[in-house]
Amino acid sequence: MDFFDKLGNTISAAGKTGLSKAKEIKDTARITLDIQEREGAIRKLYQDLGQAYYQAHKDDENPEYEQIAEIRAAFEEIGELKSAKDDIRGIRRCPECGGAVADSANFCSNCGAKCEKPEPEVYEGEVVDSEEEAAEETTETEAETDAEDAPVAEEAFEDEDKIEE
Structure with a gap:
């Protein structure tokens, strides 16, 4: 019986060690997740702060940070790309609400505003x-x-x- 008692004690000790290790892993995993959650919140706050700073200083003639000019340029490029995409799709944008309007439409289907058709560009040079x-x-x-x-x-x-x- 002595052998079985030792075996039982060994198994019991191993089980307790395993349980404590499992608890340790669980606790560290929970703390790791809490850390990642807080780091994500900080990144979001940084993003919001940067966006607020950009909004406050986007019209400055000589911005303090060069990233403001880079962001401005990126927004302009996005606008040009969206316009090109709209041209391909045969739509234009409502001057009031910005909604998509078919080239043939006279009024916006979203807000009802009158949408003037743009005059076609006239090239005054010789066409080759x-x-x-x-x-x-x-x-x-x-x-x-x-x-x-x-x-x-x-x-x-x-x-x-x-x-x-």
Whole structure:
């Protein structure tokens, strides 16, 4: 029986050690999660603080931090990309609420505001259909310039002939 008592005591001690280790792991895991939760809250507060600072100083001519100008540039790029996406989709934005409006619509379906159709851009220069035509026009322009300069050069040669005689 002595053997079974020792075995029982050993198993009991191992069980107690295992339980204490499990409790230790549980407690450290809980504390680790609490730490991560608080670190996440701090990151959120930093983000909110940075956003509030940006909102307060975004219109400054000489901002204290260069990141403000970088954020401004990023917002402009996002606006251009959104506009390009809207052009592809055939929509425009309501000037009142910013909602999507079909190019053919006269009023916003979200707020009912009148949405003026933008005037098409008019290009006042000459339209060139291809690179070859552009190259031909450049060559023609250069030839015309050379032709205009040619009589002047011929007159210069005539003047030199008169001097030599």
